[in-house]
Amino acid sequence: DQQVKQNSPSLSVQEGRISILNCDYTNSMFDYFLWYKKYPAEGPTFLISISSIKDKNEDGRFTVFLNKSAKHLSLHIVPSQPGDSAVYFCAASAPTGNQFYFGTGTSLTVIP
Amino acid sequence: DTAVSQTPKYLVTQMGNDKSIKCEQNLGHDTMYWYKQDSKKFLKIMFSYNNKELIINETVPNRFSPKSPDKAHLNLHINSLELGDSAVYFCASSQGTKETQYFGPGTRLLVL
Numbered sequence: 001d002q003q004v005k006q007n008s009p010s011l012s013v014q015e016g017r018i019s020i021l022n023c024d025y026t027n028s029m030f031d032y033f034l035w036y037k038k039y040p041a042e043g044p045t046f047l048i049s050i051s052s053i054k055d056k057n058e059d060g061r062f063t064v065f066l067n068k069s070a071k072h073l074s075l076h077i078v079p080s081q082p083g084d085s086a087v088y089f090c091a092a093s094a095p096t097g098n099q100f101y102f103g104t105g106t107s108l109t110v111i112p
Numbered sequence: 113d114t115a116v117s118q119t120p121k122y123l124v125t126q127m128g129n130d131k132s133i134k135c136e137q138n139l140g141h142d143t144m145y146w147y148k149q150d151s152k153k154f155l156k157i158m159f160s161y162n163n164k165e166l167i168i169n170e171t172v173p174n175r176f177s178p179k180s181p182d183k184a185h186l187n188l189h190i191n192s193l194e195l196g197d198s199a200v201y202f203c204a205s206s207q208g209t210k211e212t213q214y215f216g217p218g219t220r221l222l223v224l
Binding site for chain 2 (some may be wrong): 002032034036041042043044045046049055087089093098099100102103
């Protein structure tokens, strides 16, 4: 039973435009969310996080938005750069748990 | 210096063999993990150790046995390999079970 879902397996965006990657979750107890970026033949690397007490967190070109009522989060990258081309995973954890649940990832291609 | 390292990076072996994958982290973290990424790209936790003690043991065949000789190492031994074990195995570490995880580069296992 997959508690974190990324329904778009791939996304293509022109360089300089905004990339929006989406993530949905089913467990209303989740209170901490992460985005990871993964290049081919490498492990995932941490990108940005958000706690459920916030609805937005920004770090440079990356912004994560959290909509708790919709159980939805999104990652915005603006402006998108070719080096952003990678697979992006979202992950979530609950306060009572001791693990993160990962989505299946969205492959982003930024076209020069 | 690599923060989380895994060896080997690639492993091709026959069905029925026994193999080990090693993981080491030099971040001083107290928690280490093994994840399996299957053909559907789903990143699923297998095991987690905190201070050398097993804290997560998901539904994994008992052919898989993790061993943590110290806080910096978490090895994965797999007995009687099966075709379905073919996947990418990622090791990760974090400081505490709710903190950001740092991943190794992955071990690509192919069972023939």
